Amino acid sequence: MKKNIKLLTLGILGIMSMSSCLKDDDHYVDFASQPALAEFQLGEKTTAVFEAKPEPQKYNLMVNIAAVAPLNKAVTLTLEYAPDSLISYNKVHKTTFAMLPEAAYSIPSLTVNIPAGERLVGLPITVNAGVIDLSKSYALPFRIKSATGVNVSGNFNTLIVAIAVKNKWDGVYTMTGTMEDRVNGLLKGMYPREISLITTGGSSVALWDNVIGNYTHAISNDGALSQYGTFSPNFTIDANNAITQVVNYYVNPANGRGARLNVAGINKYDPATKTFEVSYVMTQGGDRTFFTEKYVYKKAR
Helix, strand or coil: CHHHHHHHHHHHHHHHHHHHHHCCCCCCCCHHHCCCEEECCCCCEEEEEEECCCCCEEEEEEEEEECCCCCCCCEEEEEEECHHHHHHHHHHHCCCCEECCHHHEECCCCEEEECCCCCEEEEEEEECHHHCCCCCCEEEEEEEEEECCCEECCCCCEEEEEEEEECCCCEEEEEEEEEEECCCCCEEECCCEEEEEEEEECCEEEEEECCCCECCEEEEECCEEEEECCCCEEEEECCCCEEEEEEECCCCCCCCCEEEECCCCCCEEECCCCEEEEEEEEECCCEEEEEEEEEEEEECC
8 A cells, every 4th residue: 555655646746747847937938939030040150162163153151031930921131241250250269261352252132032931042152263362261251231021130140151162182081101200210100090181272282180180290209199390291283193292381480391202202193092192201401201101082071
């Protein structure tokens, strides 16, 4: 009998607890009563990726009406450029985005019409990637200035569209190989390793270490992870898939590090397997470190 009473009591308490949760008016949100909002649904920043080619390329900047159900009326949104938000973004995130030059893009209108029954519409942007300086970081910052018949979101009314131009070699790779530092024998190669080759020009890519998070070459210093500071190979590839040049990504660094191809080795790209074979030297007051490496394509960056 005591056992049955105990179980009955627990059951009643459970029901009361569930009822309390369901009727907790202080924390209940009736989403159906929330007003429709005009917003960018991609958050604070997104990246538009383009190929490094002369032909114009299209990108749709998506704007959204956030509502429980699609509206039965059309909405017109007016956008504007927001250079102040780009300045703030650079300051907070320690980035160096500049406004994309006017010659590199065109937008027919900053007005977006969202038909009744629709939520999401794209603002068409045409980008001329062939005239973009690939050594710099560019972006287009937008703000929703106004909307007819709905409120503008207070949290998602601005969007930074970073412009990323990638050549055909750009991507994430697995790096294997050997290295010999002829100045410090404790410094050894750290292989295999995931790297990225990042576009620096129409036919050039520089090595980015995905773990360290910088243009650098990881090494082992007596067994511990280290790196060659202000040094990263920047390769140039010709139309015949030969690697014709390597220079240091950092121009005239204080430590004097540079790079040159080792002409006695193999320097080529195989488009069938998306594989680089490279042989190069880091110079520093003479030839210092000899690298023989292979980069096998893994995925898009």
